[in-house]
Amino acid sequence: MKKLLNLFGLGRTPETSTNKETPMENMFCYQCEQAANGGCTKIGVCGKQPDVSALQDLLVYALKGIAFWADKARQSGKKDAEIDRFMLDGLFTTVTNVDFAADEIEKLVRKAAEIKDKAKALAGPIAGDIPEAATWQPAGDQAALVAQGEAHGVKDPSIDPDVHSVQQILIYGMKGYAAYAHHALVIGLESEEVYAYTHKFLAATLDKSLGLMDLVGLAMECGRINLVTMELLDKANTDSFGHPVPTPVQLGTKAGKAILVSGHDLRMLEELLKQTEGKGINIYTHGEMLPAHGYPGLKKYAHLAGNFGGAWQDQAKEFAGFPGAIIFNTNCIQKPAASYKDRLFTWGLVQWPDVPNIDGWDFSPVIEKALECPGFEEAPGKEILVGFGHNAVLGVADKVIDAVKAGDIKHFFLVGGCDGAKSGRNYYTEFAEQAPKDTVILTLACGKYRFNKLDFGDIGGIPRLLDIGQCNDAYSAIQIAVALAGAFECEVNELPLSMILSWYEQKAVAILLTLLHLGIKDIKLGPTLPAFITPNVLNFLVENFNIGPITTAEEDLKQILG
Ligand code: FSO
Ligand code: SF4
Secondary structure (H helix, E strand, C coil), X not given: CHHXXXXXXXXXXXXXXXXXXXXXXXXXXXXXXXXXXXXXXXXCCCCCCHHHHHHHHHHHHHHHHHHHHHHHHHHCCCCCHHHHHHHHHHHHHCCCCCECCHHHHHHHHHHHHHHHHHHHHHHCCCCCCCCHHHCCCCCCCHHHHHHHHHHCCCCCCCCCHHHXXXXXXXXXXXXXXXXXXXXXXXXXXXXXXXXXXXXXXXXHCXXXXXXXXXXXXXXXXXXXXXXXXXXXXXXXXXXXXXXXXXXXXXXXXXXXXEEEEECCCHHHHHHHHHHHCCCCEEEEEEHHHHHHHHCHHHHCCCCEEEECCCCXXXXXXXXXXXXXXXXXXXXXXXXXXHHHHCCEEEECCCECCCCCEECXXXXXXXXXXHHHCCCECCECCCEEEECCCHHHHHHCHHHHHHHHHCCCCCEEEEEEECCCCCHHHHHHHHHHHHCCCCEEEEEECHHHHHCCCCXXXXXXXXXXXXXXXXXXXXXXXXXXXXXXXXXXXXXXXXXXXXXXXXXXXXHHHHHXXXXXXXXXXXXXXXXXXXXXXXXXXXXXHHHHHCCEECCCHHHHHHHHHC
16 A cells, blocks of 8 residues: 555645645645645646635635535525526636636636525525535625635645545536536536536535545546536537547648637637638647547538647647637646737636637637738648547447457557646656557547657557547547447456546546446556545545556556556
């Protein structure tokens, strides 16, 4: 166990497992993999300032108060669309690399106070104790709000550390699925079940009577709700844009003006494509937008020209070389460098101080900026393949199954998840490179940029690297695994399939909870374990799911294929 903890990098910061207050802290946040020494305490490694951190903490506190009343209201059959939808905005706003603007978060906190009063009126008189978060009122100015946020931060020494750890896992899982539910809502699909559980889960974090295993049960349920949400988003995307089909994507550039779109929201990309049609502007995808090229309803636009750059953490050095306008429609935005800040925009909930935000559907300022910029010369490049969603892969299931039965495909690896800046992430490149030639690699999310420009060849016409899509397309990966298990008349855990996952932010937490809810075992996780997992909770995960840390590509491949 001690070796395991050391491998995961646990035990490095005793205060995160004991919740002990440490003097001289300006803030405390440990929700993402970048967390400095178990928690960012001076300023976020992501660039989050202490005032923004406190305001985000206050927003989460306010959401808990809303959830308390909304959950009670639902128990008596009453609900309200504005309350439900506000929960998604609030949770998504606090996800890593989404909103860095104190003024915008202040607006949301004040709105949360109004929504709480609305939810309270909806619930009507109730019996029993009412938690402080449900009666909280916002202070007068931003500095006082920050002080309130500091008083309601992540740490809570009054709670047992293991209970607190699982509470945080639950909250981070909710933040993750709130992002997906938000994308589906933008397209017009929402789920009563997702809303009902969102209130139930957040209200549960205020309930002092719940023990460790109650919360573990809720965290597993959160994994189920994330699956429901990913299915909803899959339906929203495929109903709107068709099922992805295998599609080559150009990594070079076309002559002409250019706009770069980074993020996950496909509906926003579609609207921009419509508004730029015939204007001599080419649209390029960045980061998690890459899978957009596989959707028939998006690839039909001839000016969806290609993909530029790699994963999110390389934006500062890559964007300097993009001669057009750049827009983020979701995470992961970083502090803009002066070399491109004057042509940067955000959309929707994404905010950076002093960077113009498009609130709605009029992209004229972005288009005007692109027309002012020089644009690209013609410079064709390499092509990579995307578009292997569940429909495309299951369409050739017979071929895949025959290849397995004939011994041509010996093993499948799902090598996916988020990318990040740590050097240990080279593991994923090495793993993909060293995977034997008779194995197939399925990939998804931005972690794919560690190896998606390499040539892997094919096995009897089946590409050895299948890009399933964005992180939410973990839904597709699950569909593929379940279908293969059905074909081979076995459980998913008995398939020749291993999951090698990388995590960075809270959507990865939601997906991990989904995999645990489905009973998936033997997951290898890296580059380090979340700082919000205590040794006892880790022990639980190891004993029940045999989760292990990544070691080296050689060792892990040997152990898996042994
Ligand atoms: Fe990456 Fe960022 Fe998809 Fe995340 S762009 S890190 S899990 O937001 O969403 O994989
Ligand atoms: Fe640190 Fe991550 Fe929190 Fe940013 S989101 S403050 S990097 S733990």
